[in-house]
Amino acid sequence: MPIISIRDLVVEYDGRRILDGLNLDIEHGETMVLLGGSGSGKSTLLRHIIGLERPKSGSVSVKGIDIAHCSAAELKTVRRSIGVAFQSAALFNSMSVEDNVALPLREHTALAPSIIDLVVWMKLAVVGLQDFGKLHPQELSGGMKKRGAVARALALDPEILVLDEPSAGLDPIVAAELDELILLLNHTFQMTVIVVTHEMPSAFRIADRIAMLHKGTFSSIGTKDEIRASTNPRVRQFLDRVPGDITKAPTVAAYFEKYMQRQEKYE
Amino acid sequence: MASVLEDVGKKTLNELDYVGSLNIQLWATLRAMGSALPFVGNRYRWQAVVRQMLQIGVDALPMVSLMAICTGFILAMQGASELRRFGALHYVIDLVAVGFTRELGPLLTAIAVSGRSGSAFAAEIGTMKVTEELDSLRVMALEPVEFILAPKYLAALVSVPCLSIVSNVCGILAGGLFMFLSTHLSPLLYVRYVLTSIQLQDVMTGLIKSVAFATIIAHVGCLEGFRVRGGPDSVGRSTTSAVVKSTFLVIVADAVFTAIFYFTGKP
Numbered sequence: 001m002p003i004i005s006i007r008d009l010v011v012e013y014d015g016r017r018i019l020d021g022l023n024l025d026i027e028h029g030e031t032m033v034l035l036g037g038s039g040s041g042k043s044t045l046l047r048h049i050i051g052l053e054r055p056k057s058g059s060v061s062v063k064g065i066d067i068a069h070c071s072a073a074e075l076k077t078v079r080r081s082i083g084v085a086f087q088s089a090a091l092f093n094s095m096s097v098e099d100n101v102a103l104p105l106r107e108h109t110a111l112a113p114s115i116i117d118l119v120v121w122m123k124l125a126v127v128g129l130q131d132f133g134k135l136h137p138q139e140l141s142g143g144m145k146k147r148g149a150v151a152r153a154l155a156l157d158p159e160i161l162v163l164d165e166p167s168a169g170l171d172p173i174v175a176a177e178l179d180e181l182i183l184l185l186n187h188t189f190q191m192t193v194i195v196v197t198h199e200m201p202s203a204f205r206i207a208d209r210i211a212m213l214h215k216g217t218f219s220s221i222g223t224k225d226e227i228r229a230s231t232n233p234r235v236r237q238f239l240d241r242v243p244g245d246i247t248k249a250p251t252v253a254a255y256f257e258k259y260m261q262r263q264e265k266y267e
Numbered sequence: 268m269a270s271v272l273e274d275v276g277k278k279t280l281n282e283l284d285y286v287g288s289l290n291i292q293l294w295a296t297l298r299a300m301g302s303a304l305p306f307v308g309n310r311y312r313w314q315a316v317v318r319q320m321l322q323i324g325v326d327a328l329p330m331v332s333l334m335a336i337c338t339g340f341i342l343a344m345q346g347a348s349e350l351r352r353f354g355a356l357h358y359v360i361d362l363v364a365v366g367f368t369r370e371l372g373p374l375l376t377a378i379a380v381s382g383r384s385g386s387a388f389a390a391e392i393g394t395m396k397v398t399e400e401l402d403s404l405r406v407m408a409l410e411p412v413e414f415i416l417a418p419k420y421l422a423a424l425v426s427v428p429c430l431s432i433v434s435n436v437c438g439i440l441a442g443g444l445f446m447f448l449s450t451h452l453s454p455l456l457y458v459r460y461v462l463t464s465i466q467l468q469d470v471m472t473g474l475i476k477s478v479a480f481a482t483i484i485a486h487v488g489c490l491e492g493f494r495v496r497g498g499p500d501s502v503g504r505s506t507t508s509a510v511v512k513s514t515f516l517v518i519v520a521d522a523v524f525t526a527i528f529y530f531t532g533k534p
Contacts, residue, residue: 047402050406051406052402052405052406075408076408077408079405079406079407079408080408082406084403084406086399086402086403087399088398088399090398090399090400090402090403091400091403092395092400092403093394093398093400103407103409104407104409106311107309107311107407107408107409108407108408
């Protein structure tokens with residue numbers, strides 16, 4: 001049975017369809033990479049997987065619980081088994097890094113403060129921030145913030161780790177270090193990892209399977225090799241970095257014509 | 268004509284939506300208040316309450332005291348200039364004592380707290396929303412109402428009435444200083460006159476008002492923060508809006524309470 005099951009997921013904002021009937025199963029212990037260009041709906045899909053938003057229709061089941069229609073108590077239980085690191089890191093600026101990591105432990109466990117301190121140190125050590133625990137997020141670099149967010153996401157040893165654009169804006173070395181960390185977590189703790197990214201090297205390094213989103217639908221789902229060998233034009237365009245036709249003369253002319261028609265209509 | 272009616276209808280619905288949101292938030296906070304109480308609640312939440320009490324109450328003491336001293340002095344001078352003509356200068360004591368305990372002490376305090384803390388609540392929560400910190404809380408199975416709002420509300424419920432008492436004392440003492448300077452009335456005699464002119468009921472009605480004002484300030488400030496959409500400019504707008512709306516609602520609530528006390532025979 002898949003740990004996450006998405007069925008016919010439809011999401012609309014102000015009548016605009018963002019996700020259009022998505023279906024996806026993510027197996028336990030799998031690293032699934034959600035790939036896609038900007039505005040393809042990756043982060044929206046992620047927000048529905050972690051239950052931050054409710055879809056227009058369809059279902060998202062995590063560990064057998066439909067989080068789009070479950071009770072608040074059930075949603076809390078599901079959330080305790082998910083660790084999330086946001087694209088912006090979203091560490092609490094009013095707290096030190098170690099307090100950020102300690103927060104879920106203090107709130108959800110009855111561990112003694114000395115044990116919490118030890119666990120926090122271990123989590124920070126996993127991401128290489130053991131010497132920076134006393135600092136506040138605003139005193140850290142972008143890469144350190146992202147690693148801090150991963151440490152916080154790991155605090156409760158979640159079954160599912162969700163990372164939104166973990167390598168975006170990082171230098172290649174730090175990005176590669178994060179990739180290795182994800183692989184380590186997946187192999188050592190059998191965590192199910194979902195990573196949203198549009199960084200191709202990172203995706204092909206860490207993924208067991210890749211789901212490629214385009215305009216709210218999956219254009220392709222498969223293993224790394226299947227995606228590499230795909231003949232789907234959207235996938236090929238993405239992999240081969242082929243620019244769209246947005247700057248080509250006929251496209252610009254079509255935009256201009258539409259603009260003129262609109263102006264005439266208003267007059 | 269139709270568009271005017273449309274606008275009026277839309278604005279009315281928006282205001283009703285706002286009042287509804289305030290009520291829902293108030294009930295949700297009251298349900299979550301148990302976790303913020305000392306001894307029976309969450310230890311970390313109570314620590315947050317104490318920190319908030321220091322910020323709302325102790326930090327505002329100099330400002331509230333100075334405002335009350337100036338207003339007490341002004342009230343005594345203005346009252347004296349008129350009452351002297353009728354040979355009723357001693358009524359200045361009643362004017363200042365009763366005016367402050369029933370009305371000016373709580374109102375001045377509420378305006379000061381609204382400007383200082385209402386805006387701070389909106390800015391803090393709005394920034395947390397923009398930086399995805401609120402989403403972070405939710406995915407850690409922590410409810411923002413319980414984690415952020417309940418400590419702020421409990422702290423305001425304790426701090427605002429305490430500040431109102433300080434404001435009453437400072438205003439009345441300023442009246443005494445004026446009486447000493449203008450009529451050489453001894454401070455001890457002034458205190459005796461004050462104690463005979465005010466009743467416990469006057470103090471209680473003032474405190475009831477200040478509890479209502481604390482509720483308005485905390486909830487309007489927090490709701491404005493939760494309603495932030497977009498970026499930093501939206502945080503700025505919500506901060507301004509929090510001060511304007513909470514000050515307006517405090518004055519409206521003051522009028523309502525005063526009318527109720529007047530018509531029910533209580534001062």
